[in-house]
Amino acid sequence: MNKLNDLDSKTWLKFQKSWFIHNPPPRRKGVLVHPAKFPETMAQEFIEFFTKRGQTVLDPMAGTGSALVASLRCGRNSYGIELNPKYAEIARQIVTEERQLLGDSIANLKSEIVNGDASLAATYQFPAIDYVLTSPPYWDMLHAKGAETQKKRRSAAELDVFYSDDPNDVGNLHDYEEFVAKLVAIYSGLKPLLREKAYLTIIVKNIKKGGKIYPLAWDLGRELGKVYTLKDEKIWMQDNQRLAPFGLGSAWVSNTFHHYCLQFRNG
Numbered sequence: 345m346n347k348l349n350d351l352d353s354k355t356w357l358k359f360q361k362s363w364f365i366h367n368p369p370p371r372r373k374g375v376l377v378h379p380a381k382f383p384e385t386m387a388q389e390f391i392e393f394f395t396k397r398g399q400t401v402l403d404p405m406a407g408t409g410s411a412l413v414a415s416l417r418c419g420r421n422s423y424g425i426e427l428n429p430k431y432a433e434i435a436r437q438i439v440t441e442e443r444q445l446l447g448d449s450i451a452n453l454k455s456e457i458v459n460g461d462a463s464l465a466a467t468y469q470f471p472a473i474d475y476v477l478t479s480p481p482y483w484d485m486l487h488a489k490g491a492e493t494q495k496k497r498r499s500a501a502e503l504d505v506f507y508s509d510d511p512n513d514v515g516n517l518h519d520y521e522e523f524v525a526k527l528v529a530i531y532s533g534l535k536p537l538l539r540e541k542a543y544l545t546i547i548v549k550n551i552k553k554g555g556k557i558y559p560l561a562w563d564l565g566r567e568l569g570k571v572y573t574l575k576d577e578k579i580w581m582q583d584n585q586r587l588a589p590f591g592l593g594s595a596w597v598s599n600t601f602h603h604y605c606l607q608f609r610n611g
């Protein structure tokens with residue numbers, strides 16, 4: 345009996361590879377305004393591995409709601425918390441559209457976005473959560489003046505360059521240690537909501553700033569591994585990005601086209 349998911353052995357085995365390539369499909373118009381999201385198609389693969397139909401998924405930093413859309417598509421209930429009221433509203437709209445598209449088949453599923461602070465998650469009225477799929481702001485990098493993609497976004501007036509000015513937005517913490525501690529506190533605070541043996545997948549990058557690496561993925565693995573069991577990593581690679589000539593002819597500066605999908609388990 346398969347206790348974890350509804351997958352056949354072939355699909356299960358395929359997911360067990362420690363890396364995958366996923367090039368996000370073009371984003372729909374409404375969500376372009378948000379500076380960083382993970383693709384729904386990829387979220388769905390994680391949700392289908394770590395839950396069964398009818399179970400419940402939480403994204404405590406839901407952005408424009410990709411995890412909720414993916415949950416609907418594979419018959420899971422879902423909850424999201426998003427601090428920025430603008431994104432929370434976009435997420436609600438997108439989820440409503442998806443529900444209309446999917447029709448009666450998903451009428452009994454819940455999908456709910458709370459416009460709130462992830463550090464208060466345990467005080468919101470959520471049912472027991474079977475799986476957390478989430479990705480935090482990559483520190484304060486969206487504030488970095490040189491960030492290439494942000495430069496392009498700045499020239500497109502209606503697109504956001506960073507998430508918000510809210511002091512509770514973890515992307516506005518400029519001290520790295522404080523940022524890591526806050527993230528760890530937020531994810532640890534989800535524990536009372538989680539079922540025993542529930543998995544959490546946190547998608548992060550190590551961060552390059554001022555000519556050195558801040559190993560966010562590794563720091564999070566070490567620190568949050570004291571609260572949950574750090575089970576594994578899975579590397580998400582993109583191979584459709586244009587290479588930039590950083591450091592050409594003078595220094596080693598990589599083009600970083602991979603993210604860590606850190607897998608934790610509650611117990």
Ligand SMILES: C[S@@+](CC[C@H](N)C(=O)[O-])C[C@H]1O[C@@H](n2cnc3c(N)ncnc32)[C@H](O)[C@@H]1O
Nearest residue numbers: 381382405407408410427461462481507513514
């Ligand atoms: C990387 S984005 C998440 C994108 C999301 N996975 C998606 O696919 O749309 C991180 C999000 O965290 C939100 N955020 C930052 N601090 C937060 C907090 N304390 N509570 C809830 N959301 C927060 C930001 O507004 C941003 O939308």
